[in-house]
Each structure stands twice: as structure tokens, then as C-alpha cells.
Amino acid sequence: MEGVSTAMRQVLIVFAHPALERSRVNRALIEAAAGVEGVRIHDLYEAYPDFDIDVAHEQRLLEAHDVVVLQHPFFWYSAPAILKQWQDLVLEHGWAYGHAGTALRGKWTLNAITAGGGEDSYRHEGGNRFEIGELLAPFEATARLCRMVWLPPFVVHGTHRLGDAEIDAHAGDYRRLLIGLRDGAVDAAAARRWPRLNMDLTAVLGG
Amino acid sequence: MHGQGFFYQAFVYLLAAVVSVPIAKRLGLGSVLGYLLAGIAIGPWGLRLVGEEGADVLHFAEFGVVMMLFLIGLELQPSLLWRLRVPILGLGGLQVAVTAAVLAAIAVALGLPWNAGIAAGLILALSSTAIVLQTLEEKGLLKTDAGQSAFSVLLFQDIAVIPMLAVLPLLAVGGTRTIASGGTSWIDGLPPVAKTLVVLAAVVAIVVGGRYLTRPAFRFIARARLRELFTAAALLLVIAIALLMSRVGLSPALGTFLAGVVLANSEYRHELEGDIEPFKGLLLGLFFIAVGASVDFGLVAARPTLVVGLVATLLATKLVVLLVLGRAFGMGTDQNLLFSFALAQGGEFAFVLFSFASQHGVLPVSVTGPLVAVVALSMALTPLVMLVHERLVAPRIGRREGGAREPDAITGSSQVIIAGYGRVGSVIGRLLAANGISATVLDHDSDHVELLRRFGQRVFYGDASRHDLLHAAGAGSARVLVIAIDDPDKVLQIVETAHRYYPHLQVLARAVSRTHAYELLDAGVELVYRENLDTSLQMGVDVMRAMGVRAYEAGRRARLFRRHDELGLRELAAMREDRPAYIRRARQQLEELERILTADRLEADEQRDAAWDTRTLREEMAGGVER
Numbered sequence: 001m002e003g004v005s006t007a008m009r010q011v012l013i014v015f016a017h018p019a020l021e022r023s024r025v026n027r028a029l030i031e032a033a034a035g036v037e038g039v040r041i042h043d044l045y046e047a048y049p050d051f052d053i054d055v056a057h058e059q060r061l062l063e064a065h066d067v068v069v070l071q072h073p074f075f076w077y078s079a080p081a082i083l084k085q086w087q088d089l090v091l092e093h094g095w096a097y098g099h100a101g102t103a104l105r106g107k108w109t110l111n112a113i114t115a116g117g118g119e120d121s122y123r124h125e126g127g128n129r130f131e132i133g134e135l136l137a138p139f140e141a142t143a144r145l146c147r148m149v150w151l152p153p154f155v156v157h158g159t160h161r162l163g164d165a166e167i168d169a170h171a172g173d174y175r176r177l178l179i180g181l182r183d184g185a186v187d188a189a190a191a192r193r194w195p196r197l198n199m200d201l202t203a204v205l206g207g
Numbered sequence: 208m209h210g211q212g213f214f215y216q217a218f219v220y221l222l223a224a225v226v227s228v229p230i231a232k233r234l235g236l237g238s239v240l241g242y243l244l245a246g247i248a249i250g251p252w253g254l255r256l257v258g259e260e261g262a263d264v265l266h267f268a269e270f271g272v273v274m275m276l277f278l279i280g281l282e283l284q285p286s287l288l289w290r291l292r293v294p295i296l297g298l299g300g301l302q303v304a305v306t307a308a309v310l311a312a313i314a315v316a317l318g319l320p321w322n323a324g325i326a327a328g329l330i331l332a333l334s335s336t337a338i339v340l341q342t343l344e345e346k347g348l349l350k351t352d353a354g355q356s357a358f359s360v361l362l363f364q365d366i367a368v369i370p371m372l373a374v375l376p377l378l379a380v381g382g383t384r385t386i387a388s389g390g391t392s393w394i395d396g397l398p399p400v401a402k403t404l405v406v407l408a409a410v411v412a413i414v415v416g417g418r419y420l421t422r423p424a425f426r427f428i429a430r431a432r433l434r435e436l437f438t439a440a441a442l443l444l445v446i447a448i449a450l451l452m453s454r455v456g457l458s459p460a461l462g463t464f465l466a467g468v469v470l471a472n473s474e475y476r477h478e479l480e481g482d483i484e485p486f487k488g489l490l491l492g493l494f495f496i497a498v499g500a501s502v503d504f505g506l507v508a509a510r511p512t513l514v515v516g517l518v519a520t521l522l523a524t525k526l527v528v529l530l531v532l533g534r535a536f537g538m539g540t541d542q543n544l545l546f547s548f549a550l551a552q553g554g555e556f557a558f559v560l561f562s563f564a565s566q567h568g569v570l571p572v573s574v575t576g577p578l579v580a581v582v583a584l585s586m587a588l589t590p591l592v593m594l595v596h597e598r599l600v601a602p603r604i605g606r607r608e609g610g611a612r613e614p615d616a617i618t619g620s621s622q623v624i625i626a627g628y629g630r631v632g633s634v635i636g637r638l639l640a641a642n643g644i645s646a647t648v649l650d651h652d653s654d655h656v657e658l659l660r661r662f663g664q665r666v667f668y669g670d671a672s673r674h675d676l677l678h679a680a681g682a683g684s685a686r687v688l689v690i691a692i693d694d695p696d697k698v699l700q701i702v703e704t705a706h707r708y709y710p711h712l713q714v715l716a717r718a719v720s721r722t723h724a725y726e727l728l729d730a731g732v733e734l735v736y737r738e739n740l741d742t743s744l745q746m747g748v749d750v751m752r753a754m755g756v757r758a759y760e761a762g763r764r765a766r767l768f769r770r771h772d773e774l775g776l777r778e779l780a781a782m783r784e785d786r787p788a789y790i791r792r793a794r795q796q797l798e799e800l801e802r803i804l805t806a807d808r809l810e811a812d813e814q815r816d817a818a819w820d821t822r823t824l825r826e827e828m829a830g831g832v833e834r
Contacts, residue, residue: 052763055818089819090818092817099827
């Protein structure tokens with residue numbers, strides 16, 4: 001499952017942003033993803049404004065997809081609250097993990113995040129003291145427990161200072177990555193050599 | 208054939224309209240053209256069903272134009288005027304001035320004296336509000352740049368008619384001939400200063416009376432709760448003002464227009480619009496028929512090259528002037544072309560103004576005769592001209608005029624209409640207002656409306672189950688209709704009206720009972736709100752909390768219950784139709800209760816949100832499996 005497969009893979013974007021109307025970058029990313037064949041966007045705050053996650057529905061959705069992209073702003077080095085609620089409720093023992101919990105086995109997962117801080121601030125000597133990959137450890141551990149294939153994140157850094165042209169470029173990269181994931185153009189083992197997938201997207205997408 | 212009395216004439220006119228207008232609409236020609244064709248058909252050059260009295264009918268039907276100006280006035284809120292000030296004054300003003308000047312020059316070159324040339328130029332500069340607005344609306348183009356600009360220009364033209372009526376007599380050769388239109392004038396024998404004072408007093412009377420007297424008067428009438436009485440009062444108002452104006456020697460159209468503007472902010476505005484609109488429509492239709500009947504085809508037949516040449520000159524001149532102005536005001540090529548093609552014809556006011564001008568001796572009948580035919584022909588050609596633009600011109604420009612422009616509230620009406628502003632509607636309205644979403648509110652309790660208005664709410668008096676009132680409230684361009692009244696039959700009536708005439712509207716309906724909710728679901732309403740459900744659930748939540756259930760859990764249980772209940776409601780609504788009505792009546796309540804209770808219990812037994820319950824995990828751990 002780790003290698004490159006040729007069949008078209010179904011991509012699910014589990015998206016969480018509590019105030020999309022005030023976001024520039026996430027909106028551009030979602031717009032870039034919209035309409036790509038084989039990519040489904042699932043907007044958690046729109047589906048569950050009262051946080052009452054429909055567990056059965058979410059599990060069916062996950063079962064029907066091969067790649068799960070968790071797209072969210074990097075609030076307090078983590079995700080907005082609803083994504084945690086979603087994990088807490090949907091990733092049930094006996095379904096996602098444990099003896100009989102094999103529903104997610106072999107599916108790929110990654111985070112697509114937007115961070116206010118620049119890339120330099122996410123170093124041990126930088127303002128945020130930790131690297132993005134380290135801060136995403138809970139997600140990586142969750143993926144491992146569910147026996148999923150973990151990929152480095154897609155990260156848009158320094159969102160407060162981005163101009164429209166730069167945002168457009170990131171949105172275009174995101175779209176390319178999603179299409180690559182769908183078409184099986186990404187080699188997971190090779191991709192793990194990069195701290196983030198969009199550091200050299202062309203290489204990640206196989207040249 | 209003629210003169211068999213009122214009923215015979217009414218029969219002929221109505222029959223002509225009823226036969227030809229639907230056919231014309233079906234052929235995509237628009238209703239105005241249908242009326243004109245009907246007039247031609249029954250006129251002296253057609254079936255000869257009407258003859259000389261056509262002129263009298265024309266005179267009577269001009270009252271339709273007076274009503275139209277009243278309605279235009281009602282639409283003219285100061286805020287709308289302010290928003291469109293640049294296109295109205297700049298584009299509209301220049302269009303009238305430049306077109307009139309060019310046409311006057313052409314007229315003089317063709318041999319008319321300068322004063323007649325100016326008069327003809329001014330009159331021919333006007334375009335047809337009725338044809339243009341209706342055509343653009345039918346094609347969904349009213350909200351485009353071109354549509355907005357066309358609307359602004361037409362608005363300016365409609366206002367410009369009023370000074371034109373004042374200026375035209377001054378252009379008469381050898382001073383004005385006095386015309387005793389609409390009875391003897393009160394002020395004939397008075398000295399000029401007194402005349403001016405009387406005229407001023409009449410205008411002030413309309414403004415002050417409109418502002419301070421109409422509201423208590425309408426309120427008093429509305430309390431009688433007789434719909435026809437309100438209609439009578441609305442007609443009385445318009446006729447009274449028209450009479451007053453002609454008695455002091457001013458144009459009735461000016462007076463009613465002024466009254467309209469004064470009442471534009473009144474809570475009775477939409478009801479007045481709804482009441483006057485059908486009369487205006489009928490009278491204008493009659494007016495167009497009479498125009499059609501009075502087109503002198505003998506003249507066209509006698510000098511076909513002259514008439515055709517004049518039509519072509521008129522259309523070409525107006526088109527070029529509009530194109531130049533559109534470019535100067537920064538319109539894109541495709542929008543500019545649409546705008547210019549739409550406004551290239553002569554207007555219905557030309558008929559009024561030509562007959563006015565010939566009465567005052569400004570233009571001889573030998574000139575107005577062919578020109579009336581020219582204007583009528585140019586109007587009749589408008590749908591064809593628009594078709595030429597749509598099929599031949601627009602595709603070459605490459606862009607469609609539909610455009611991705613955001614919908615814009617051009618008429619100043621809201622995207623949301625709330626019918627009923629009591630306990631339910633007022634909360635909705637306040638929530639929306641607090642979040643910057645304006646709503647047009649309709650309520651049919653005049654005391655209530657009065658009270659809410661004092662608190663600065665945008666509330667209008669009227670019965671929302673009336674199609675015309677919904678139309679006046681902007682249902683044609685709104686997106687959402689909230690029905691929040693507490694009379695179950697009325698709610699269903701409004702739903703029916705909305706579905707029939709405004710299928711694009713998203714309808715949210717208040718249900719006063721479970722049975723009512725079924726009826727609304729049957730009627731095809733997706734969004735049904737049982738009025739006490741949420742309050743009851745909230746009380747239930749607080750009871751659970753008092754019994755020691757934690758707050759978050761109590762809230763989740765209530766929401767789960769609610770979702771379940773909504774599903775059950777829809778299932779039962781679908782099931783209900785199969786059963787004979789008499790069994791339904793007897794057993795419905797009991798069965799429903801049983802179903803509801805059974806469904807609730809089943810749900811409670813189900814394992815919910817298992818991930819927050821570590822029982823299975825503990826069991827697995829006990830079995831020695833590592834987490």
C-alpha cells in the first residue's frame with residue numbers, strides 16, 4: 001500500500017475553520033480544491049454547527065475514501081475545536097483502532113494547515129521553539145494507532161503577510177497535490193524525506 | 208357599428224386585449240406591443256370596431272399615465288435617488304439634452320421651424336419605460352450594469368416629462384393658447400402673484416397632507432378591515448390630487464408624482480402600490496390600445512419612404528448618442544451595446560406630449576401625425592431590435608450580458624420578506640437587523656404597524672397573501688420569504704401564492720400545530736417550524752439539568768430528540784395521505800403519540816457516542832491487548 005498505485009483514489013478533505021468568511025488563505029485553498037474530480041470537501045463547521053457529530057455518517061464517509069486530508073488553520077499549534085471533537089467521536093475503538101478496528105488501515109492521511117508564523121519561526125532556535133512536524137505529533141500518533149499511512153503536512157506559512165498572488169500560487173500547489181494524491185503520483189516513502197510536501201512539490205509528485 | 212354604448216366599447220377593448228396580449232407575449236413580443244397590435248386590429252385601419260371615439264378613450268386612458276407617475280413616485284425613496292445620483296443626473300440628463308439637440312437639428316434641417324424642432328427633439332428623446340423595463344426584466348438583465356444604467360436614464364426621463372409639460376406651451380408660435388383641460392380653472396381670473404400663491408399652496412398642501420394626514424386617515428380606513436375600502440381610498444387619493452392639480456393649472460402627473468414621493472416612506476406604500484397597480488396596468492393597456500387605434504396608417508401608406516426613413520433616423524440617432532454616452536460613463540462594450548439597443552426607441556410619453564403639443568399649437572397635426580406613427584413603429588420594433596442585438600451583435604463581442612455580477616437591490620427592496628411581525632416575526636426581524644440583514648416586513652394589523660414604525664422598524668401595512676402586495680414588497684427579486692403569521696389558513700394561502708408566482712423564493716413557514724405542519728409539508732414547504740417546539744425542548748433541557756443531568760449532555764439529548772422528531776414528522780406526513788380521512792381523524796392523535804413514544808424509546812436504547820465510553824476498551828485491555 002505504501003507504493004505508487006495506478007487506480008484513481010478517492011480523496012476526502014475534512015475541513016475545519018470556524019470563521020471561513022474571515023479567512024483568506026483557507027478560502028482560497030478550499031476554492032482550489034472544489035470541483036476536482038475524485039476530491040470531496042467535507043466542511044465540519046457547516047455540517048455540525050452544534051458539534052453533534054453524526055458518527056455513523058462520518059465513518060461511512062471515511063470508509064468510502066482512500067486519502068484523508070485534514071485541512072485547518074494551525075490554531076494554538078493544533079486544530080480548531082471541532083476537529084478534535086470529530087477525532088474523539090468518530091475514531092471509535094473497535095472501528096478505527098484496537099483488535100477489530102481496521103476500517104482505516106492503509107488509508108493515507110496528512111494535514112493541510114495554514115500558520116501565521118513564518119517557516120523560520122518553527123525551528124528550535126525560532127520563536128515557536130518546535131518544528132511543525134514535532135507539533136503535529138498527536139496527529140501522527142493517531143494515524144499510527146489507526147494503522148494509516150502518515151504523510152508530511154502541506155503548510156502555508158506566514159499567512160498574515162501573503163499577497164493575493166502568493167495565495168493564488170499556494171492554492172494552485174494545493175490543487176496539484178490533491179490531483180497527485182488522487183492519481184497515485186505520490187510515493188509516500190519518498191515524500192517523508194521532506195518536512196512539508198510543498199517544499200518541493202514537483203519532486204514529491206514524482207518529477 | 209359605433210356608439211352602442213359603454214358596454215359594447217368595453218367588450219371590444221377588453222376582448223382585443225385578452226386575445227392579442229397573450230399571443231404577443233407567447234411570441235416574445237411583450238405586452239405593450241400586444242396592446243398596440245390590438246389597437247391596430249380594432250382601429251379604423253383594421254376591423255373598424257372603433258372609430259372617432261378612440262380619441263376620447265385616449266384622453267380618458269391618459270389617466271393611466273398619471274397613475275404610473277404616482278407609482279414611480281412611490282418607488283423613489285430618497286436613499287435610492289441618492290445611490291443612483293450620478294447615472295440619473297449625469298447619464299440621464301446628458302442623454303435627454305444631447306439626443307434632443309441632435310434630433311432638433313435634424314428636424315430643423317428637414318424644414319421645421321426652430322421651436323417646433325426643439326419640441327419634437329425633446330419629445331423624441333424619451334424612451335419607453337414600459338417596454339424597456341419589462342423587456343429587461345423578462346430577460347433577467349435588470350441587475351446588470353446596462354440594466355441599472357437604463358433604469359437610471361428612464362427615471363430621469365420620467366421626471367423630465369414634468370418640466371417638459373411646463374416648457375412645451377412656451378414654444379408655441381405667438382404665445383399660448385389657453386386649454387381648458389379637466390374643467391374650469393379656479394385661478395383664471397386671478398392676478399399673477401395670487402396665481403403663484405395658489406399654485407404654491409396646492410403643492411404645500413400635497414406635501415403636508417401626504418406627510419401628516421394620510422397616515423391617520425389610512426389607519427382609520429384600514430381598521431374597518433374591508434379590502435375594497437382601502438382600494439377606494441387609494442383611488443380617491445390619486446383622483447383628488449389629479450383634480451386639484453388641474454384646477455390650479457398644474458399637470459396632474461406632477462401632483463400625483465409628488466404625492467407618491469411623499470408617501471414613499473409610508474408603511475402603506477406597498478398596499479397602495481398593490482391597489483393602484485392593476486388600475487394603472489389596465490388603463491395603460493387601454494392607453495396603448497387607443498394609441499394603436501389612432502396610428503394613421505393612411506399616412507404611412509401615403510408616404511411610406513418618409514415614415515420608414517424617419518423611424519430609421521430616430522433609432523440610429525438615439526443609438527449613436529447612447530453609445531457615445533455609455534462609453535463616456537465607462538461602460539464595457541457588451542454592456543454599452545445592450546444599454547444602447549434597449550433605449551433606442553421612442554417612448555409612450557411621446558403620445559401624451561405630442562397630443563399636448565398639438566393642442567397648444569406648438570406642433571401642427573401634419574407633423575405630429577407621422578411622428579406618432581414613427582414612435583409607435585419604433586416601439587413595436589424594440590423587441591426585434593433587442594433580438595438583433597442578442598443574436599447578431601452580442602455574440603460577436605464575445606461576452607454575454609448575463610455576467611457574473613452580484614445581484615444588487617436596485618429597487619431598494621430587501622432580499623428577505625417577513626410576513627407577520629408578531630411574537631415570531633419580530634424576533635426574526637430583530638436578529639437579522641442586528642446582523643446587518645435588512646428585511647421588508649408586512650403586517651396586516653394597522654395599530655401594530657403604527658407602533659413598530661415609531662420604533663424605527665421598516666414595517667409595511669398589508670395582507671401578504673395577496674399576489675400584488677408580495678410583488679410590491681419585492682418578491683420578484685427577494686431570495687427568502689419568512690411566513691411568521693399565526694393564522695394557519697393564511698399561512699397556507701401565502702405558501703400557495705409564493706409557489707405559484709415566485710417559485711425561486713425559499714419559503715420558511717411557521718406551523719401552529721403538528722397537523723398544520725403536515726399540511727405545509729404536503730404543500731411542498733421544506734422548511735417548516737413548529738412554533739413551540741424549541742421553547743418546549745429548552746424547558747425540557749432545564750428540567751433534565753434540575754434532575755442532575757450535566758448541561759452539555761442535556762443539550763445534546765434535546766438536539767438528538769429534535770432531529771428524530773423532525774424525521775418522524777416527515778415520515779408521518781408522507782404516510783398520512785394513504786389513509787382514508789375518517790379513520791385518520793379518529794385515530795391520528797393516538798397513533799401518532801404512540802409512534803412518537805416508541806421511536807423515542809428505541810433511540811434511547813441505542814449506543815450513542817460510544818467513543819466517549821471506554822467500556823469496550825477496558826474489556827480489550829483486560830484481555831491483554833495493548834492500546
